[in-house]
Amino acid sequence: MSAAAPAVRAVNLVKIYQTGGLPVPAVRGVDLTVEAGEFVAIMGPSGSGKSTLVHMLGGLDTRTSGEIWIEGTRADTLSESGWALLRRRNIGFVFQFFNLVDNMTVADNVELPALLGGSTAKHARERREYLLGELGLTGKADVAPSRLSGGEQQRVALARALSNHPRVLLADEPTGNLDSRNTRDVLRLLGEVHRQGQTIVLVTHDARVAGLADRVVTLLDGQIVDDGAIGLPRRRTKGGPGDVVELRG
Numbered sequence: 687m688s689a690a691a692p693a694v695r696a697v698n699l700v701k702i703y704q705t706g707g708l709p710v711p712a713v714r715g716v717d718l719t720v721e722a723g724e725f726v727a728i729m730g731p732s733g734s735g736k737s738t739l740v741h742m743l744g745g746l747d748t749r750t751s752g753e754i755w756i757e758g759t760r761a762d763t764l765s766e767s768g769w770a771l772l773r774r775r776n777i778g779f780v781f782q783f784f785n786l787v788d789n790m791t792v793a794d795n796v797e798l799p800a801l802l803g804g805s806t807a808k809h810a811r812e813r814r815e816y817l818l819g820e821l822g823l824t825g826k827a828d829v830a831p832s833r834l835s836g837g838e839q840q841r842v843a844l845a846r847a848l849s850n851h852p853r854v855l856l857a858d859e860p861t862g863n864l865d866s867r868n869t870r871d872v873l874r875l876l877g878e879v880h881r882q883g884q885t886i887v888l889v890t891h892d893a894r895v896a897g898l899a900d901r902v903v904t905l906l907d908g909q910i911v912d913d914g915a916i917g918l919p920r921r922r923t924k925g926g927p928g929d930v931v932e933l934r935g
């Protein structure tokens with residue numbers, strides 16, 4: 687492993703599901719490199735392969751062909767237990783099924799990855815207090831996840847994913863169930879951890895989320911059709927080339 691290795695790299699990545707004996711190509715030859723510290727948003731219409739791509743990058747779905755590299759480690763050839771170890775050390779997930787443990791409090795759910803990753807109890811608690819505070823969930827620390835709304839559970843899942851300072855945060859629609867105030871909290875936290883150097887790869891339909899990203903990768907029919915600077919309209923402040931470019935809206 688090299689310090690200069692990209693955080694995530696997909697090489698000619700392909701996923702073909704078989705449904706009733708028929709091939710369903712979901713991801714068709716994706717090449718994607720995400721550098722350490724980069725924030726990449728993945729967008730595209732429904733069915734374009736976004737979730738499948740991100741699931742494969744986290745080892746939650748197998749690839750049909752191609753390569754996946756995480757922090758310089760070839761990952762697509764790993765066993766289940768190899769993936770599990772890689773994930774525990776390197777990857778935080780926020781996926782649509784939050785998989786919170788219901789016989790533990792919210793606080794314990796959030797602290798668990800930090801403790802498994804070797805944090806002291808004090809650091810795990812401080813990180814949990816920070817993350818729940820940023821997400822407006824301090825008052826929910828002592829309850830079971832099943833007592834929370836879907837949006838609250840989604841924010842707890844984000845706090846848990848960040849608890850161990852993962853090298854890479856992978857997220858599938860992390861604001862999908864949130865109202866605008868809670869979306870703002872999530873955006874603020876994502877922006878904050880990104881400024882602190884967090885690598886983020888997330889699927890979103892929300893232009894406000896994509897607006898925080900360094901790059902937006904657009905999928906269509908399982909292929910990358912656009913990969914560049916953020917997709918929101920930009921305008922120049924008055925003056926000529928080289929002037930500051932501002933985001934509109």
Ligand SMILES: Nc1ncnc2c1ncn2[C@@H]1O[C@H](COP(=O)(O)OP(=O)(O)OP(=O)(O)O)[C@@H](O)[C@H]1O
Nearest residue numbers: 703705710711712731732733734735736737738739
């Ligand atoms: N488990 C599965 N079995 C068979 N086909 C699948 C499976 N999961 C996804 N697909 C198919 O793969 C294609 C890509 O699906 P995927 O969920 O990755 O798209 P998406 O861009 O994330 O869509 P959305 O924005 O609606 O979540 C679709 O045609 C979908 O029907």
